[in-house]
Amino acid sequence: MACVPSVGKGIIDIWSWSLDRSIPEVSRLWDTLSPEETLRATRFVRERDAIRFSTARGLMRMVLSQYLGVQASAVILVTNTHGKPQIGPSMQVPLQFNLSHSADRAVLAVCDMFPIGIDIEQIRPINEDVAGRFFSRRECAAIKGLQQQDYLHAFYRCWTRKEAFVKAHGMGLLLPLDSFDVTVEDKLPPRLERLDGDEQASESWKLFNVDAPPGFVGAVAAMTGGEAVRLRYQSLARIFIQDAGLVT
Numbered sequence: 001m002a003c004v005p006s007v008g009k010g011i012i013d014i015w016s017w018s019l020d021r022s023i024p025e026v027s028r029l030w031d032t033l034s035p036e037e038t039l040r041a042t043r044f045v046r047e048r049d050a051i052r053f054s055t056a057r058g059l060m061r062m063v064l065s066q067y068l069g070v071q072a073s074a075v076i077l078v079t080n081t082h083g084k085p086q087i088g089p090s091m092q093v094p095l096q097f098n099l100s101h102s103a104d105r106a107v108l109a110v111c112d113m114f115p116i117g118i119d120i121e122q123i124r125p126i127n128e129d130v131a132g133r134f135f136s137r138r139e140c141a142a143i144k145g146l147q148q149q150d151y152l153h154a155f156y157r158c159w160t161r162k163e164a165f166v167k168a169h170g171m172g173l174l175l176p177l178d179s180f181d182v183t184v185e186d187k188l189p190p191r192l193e194r195l196d197g198d199e200q201a202s203e204s205w206k207l208f209n210v211d212a213p214p215g216f217v218g219a220v221a222a223m224t225g226g227e228a229v230r231l232r233y234q235s236l237a238r239i240f241i242q243d244a245g246l247v248t
C-alpha cells in the first residue's frame, strides 16, 4: 500500500474529489464499506444519491486507510452522541477527520490533534429570508444590503464557516446558531468573532477558506487552543493512481 506521511504538527490536510464515478470505480469503493454504510446506501431513493454517498464514504475510507496503515474496509468508524463520525478508539490513534459533500463534490479534512469540521456548499440562489433563520444578528447585518451576486457569496461564506464550526464543535445542531458569530465580509479574514460563554473562543478557534471548484464555497474550523495551523492540499492521484486505478 502506498503511504502518505502522518499529518504532522500544525497541519490540516485537505482532500477533495468528484463524486460522479464510473461503475467499476463505484463497485470497487462499495467493497470497502461497512455493513451499516452499505445499508444506508441501499436506502436512498435515487440511484445517483446512493452512488454519491458510497463514493464519498469509500474514498474517505481509502484516504484514512493511508494514514492508519490498514485496508480501507478495516478502518473502524464510530459516531459520537451527536452523530459525528470518528476513528474507533480500538484503532488507538488520535487522527481527527471530517467529511462534507455537496452536489458532485466531497472534501475531507484530516489532522493529528485538533477537533476539526469542514463544509462545502454549491452556490445556488436562495431567498433572502433564509439568513434571518440561521445567522446571528451581526452576521445578518453584515450581508444586508449587498448586491445579489455579492450577497450570495457572502451568504455561503457565512453558511460554510458556521457549518464547519458546528461540525468541529461536535454538538451538531444542538449548538444554537445565534450563539456565535463568524466574519462574513470579503475583506476580513475568516475568524470566529464570538462564542457565548467562552471569552477565549476567538483565540482558541481557527477558521479557513477552503479552495473549491467554481460555483462552490468551502470552509474549515479547528479548535487549536491558540496553536498555529495551516492547510495542506493533498491529491488523490498521489496515492491512488498506481495501486487502485482510480482517476481523480
Ligand SMILES: CC(C)(COP(=O)(O)OP(=O)(O)OC[C@H]1O[C@@H](n2cnc3c(N)ncnc32)[C@H](O)[C@@H]1OP(=O)(O)O)[C@@H](O)C(=O)NCCC(=O)NCCS
Residues within 6 Å of the ligand: 053, 056, 057, 082, 083, 084, 085, 098, 099, 100, 101, 102, 117, 118, 119, 120, 134, 135, 158, 159, 162, 163, 166, 167, 168, 170, 171, 172, 173, 177
Ligand atoms: C449533519 C450536519 C453535521 C451536516 O450536514 P450537511 O451540511 O447537510 O452535510 P455535510 O455534507 O457538510 O456533512 C455531512 C457529513 O458530516 C459528517 N457528520 C455527520 N454528523 C456530524 C456531526 N454531528 N458533526 C460533525 N460531522 C458530522 C458525516 O460524515 C456526514 O457525511 P455522511 O453521513 O455522508 O458520511 C448538521 O450540521 C446538519 O444537519 N446541518 C443542517 C444544515 C444547517 O442547518 N446548517 C446551518 C448552517 S448556518
